[in-house]
Amino acid sequence: MSSPFSTITVEQAGGVLTVTLNRPEAYNAFDEQMTVELSTAFKNAQRDDAVRCVVLTGAGRAFCAGQDLKEIEGHYRDDGEGPLDFGAHLRKRLNPLITRIRTLEKPVVASLNGVAAGAGASLAFACDLRIASKSAYFTMAFAAIGLVPDCGATLTLLQHVGYSKALELCWLGEKFSAEEAARCGLVNKVAEPEQLADATRELASTLAAMPTRGLGLIKRALGKAWTATLDDQLEYEAFLQQTAGLTQDHREGVRAFLEKRKPKFEGK
Ligand code: T3D
Numbered sequence: 001m002s003s004p005f006s007t008i009t010v011e012q013a014g015g016v017l018t019v020t021l022n023r024p025e026a027y028n029a030f031d032e033q034m035t036v037e038l039s040t041a042f043k044n045a046q047r048d049d050a051v052r053c054v055v056l057t058g059a060g061r062a063f064c065a066g067q068d069l070k071e072i073e074g075h076y077r078d079d080g081e082g083p084l085d086f087g088a089h090l091r092k093r094l095n096p097l098i099t100r101i102r103t104l105e106k107p108v109v110a111s112l113n114g115v116a117a118g119a120g121a122s123l124a125f126a127c128d129l130r131i132a133s134k135s136a137y138f139t140m141a142f143a144a145i146g147l148v149p150d151c152g153a154t155l156t157l158l159q160h161v162g163y164s165k166a167l168e169l170c171w172l173g174e175k176f177s178a179e180e181a182a183r184c185g186l187v188n189k190v191a192e193p194e195q196l197a198d199a200t201r202e203l204a205s206t207l208a209a210m211p212t213r214g215l216g217l218i219k220r221a222l223g224k225a226w227t228a229t230l231d232d233q234l235e236y237e238a239f240l241q242q243t244a245g246l247t248q249d250h251r252e253g254v255r256a257f258l259e260k261r262k263p264k265f266e267g268k
Contacts, residue, residue: 007034009059010041015052015208015267016201017045024060029068030119035093042100052267053208054104055200056127057111066118066141090150094119098126098151102223105216107207111200112136112178112187122151125160128219130186131200132178133193138186140170159226160186211249212267 003009009020019041021028028034045051058064075084101108101123110116110127118141124130140157142149149157149170157166161184169176181187191199207215217240225233244250248268256263 005037005041007031008037008041012051014205015050015212016055016204017041017048017051017053018055018057018204019045021056021058021064023068024058024062026068026070027062027065027115027117028058028060028120029065029071030094031068031071032093035097039093039097039100042097042104045106046100046104049267051106052210052212053107053109053204055109055111055204056123057200058113060114062114062120063110063112063116063136064120064123065115066120066122069145086147086150094151098122101126102152105219106212107204107215107219109200109204109207111196113193113196115139117141118147118149119151119153122149122153122156125153125156125186126151129188129203130181131189131191131196131203132181132187133196134178134190135193136178138169138176138181140173140176142173143171144173157186160184209265211247211253211265213247214244214249217244 007021007023009022011018011020019038021034021038023029023031023034042054045054072084075081107129108127110124110130112124112130112132114133114136115138116124116136117139121138121140124138140149140153148154154166154170157169161169165184168174178187178190182190189199189203221233221237221240224236228236249263249265252265253263
């Protein structure tokens with residue numbers, strides 16, 4: 001069957017769905033079509049029980065160079081539609097995509113094969129875990145073209161690196177290497193470029209074989225904790241634990257421990 005997508009590719013192996021940004025000639029910059037296709041791919045991933053981990057990566061040399069500047073420039077031409085309404089565009093396209101990734105109750109791993117610039121960096125920060133090639137780097141390219149970081153990066157970057165460093169990165173837009181990002185917890189693992197694919201596969205297949213519903217509930221708990229009081233969080237944990245305690249994977253985990261065997265989780 002032919003792919004319904006033209007700017008991304010999707011491939012499923014075992015429980016791992018790999019979504020590849022596929023506009024290598026533009027360093028996988030977002031055009032309108034790509035934001036629509038990415039949203040569809042994540043919506044499908046939510047619905048499909050066979051998907052138990054999503055990997056997001058880029059084709060060619062870059063992960064993603066943010067918004068397609070040629071598409072933006074087109075709006076300013078004499079025959080163009082006039083300046084892009086960024087607010088409306090973000091609310092309609094990119095914000096729902098980021099929310100979809102953050103609320104997908106399955107692990108989402110960004111596998112950073114190269115540069116992540118502007119909204120491409122924000123996209124990587126929105127994923128749950130980041131594994132990066134040693135040659136990958138981030139650049140908060142927004143200020144250099146008079147824009148502000150978007151797609152949640154003002155929050156996600158702040159959470160990882162603190163106010164002063166986040167402001168430095170957002171103002172100056174200097175290269176932030178994968179190794180530097182790993183030192184402050186923004187990148188979970190750095191791999192040699194030729195080992196990135198294998199290291200990603202290993203991490204993703206480990207996650208895909210785990211109790212998917214439990215992992216999703218943990219993601220929910222940590223997502224809420226940023227703004228919660230301790231009392232709120234204790235109550236929320238009790239609620240989530242009640243839900244996790246009813247899953248088949250919880251029962252399998254306990255049984256396997258007592259029977260001294262490896263558990264076989266079904267993601268249910
Ligand atoms: O509502 C909304 O959507 C607004 C949201 C906006 C959020 C944003 O993302 S703003 C930030 C937009 N992104 C940028 O400003 C980054 C622009 N790109 C770069 O600064 C550099 O390309 C990189 C640092 C990413 C990589 O540098 P380098 O030297 O390795 O590569 P290069 O030669 O500059 O680029 C390679 C090709 O990719 C080149 O094409 P060509 O000339 O060989 O045909 C270049 O034009 C293309 N490319 C790179 N980034 C973009 C792009 N094409 C379109 N849009 C891009 N963002």
